[in-house]
Amino acid sequence: MTVPFNQFCSVMAQFVGAEIIPKAVKGGFAQAAMGFLVGNRTPETLKPIFEQPMMKQMGIVTEAGDVDIDLLYNMCKAGFKAEDTYTVDLPYPLGRLKLDASDLDKIYQSLGGQDAQVSV
Numbered sequence: 001m002t003v004p005f006n007q008f009c010s011v012m013a014q015f016v017g018a019e020i021i022p023k024a025v026k027g028g029f030a031q032a033a034m035g036f037l038v039g040n041r042t043p044e045t046l047k048p049i050f051e052q053p054m055m056k057q058m059g060i061v062t063e064a065g066d067v068d069i070d071l072l073y074n075m076c077k078a079g080f081k082a083e084d085t086y087t088v089d090l091p092y093p094l095g096r097l098k099l100d101a102s103d104l105d106k107i108y109q110s111l112g113g114q115d116a117q118v119s120v
Contacts, residue, residue: 002066003111005050009043011110019106073108080104 003011055061060072080086080101087098 001070001112002062002068005047005061005065005067006043008067008069008111009046011107012046015103015107015110019103069108069111069113073104073113076104077101 049055050061050065050067056063058071058075060068060075062068085098085100
């Protein structure tokens, strides 16, 4: 299944705002400010990654610029074992963020993926 790049960015921004920022940032104002910044910068942050020729060669990005979420999900999921976490160092004062396979499932389902089993 493919989704337009802008829809992909919108879902990613929503996920970051709902799942990541509350874990990484303490305080309501800081969360709101970070959510606003992330939401407005998501397309410009992701675009250089998705414009890489390799993304089209692998089939993740179609000729029309849409994102094949099934292929992307399956490739990412293959890199995770159930107990694995991926740690991302965020800029000060945010600290570290840990993502796991359930985060991939949540994003995939939010994008309309049918086979993801979301565990909360």
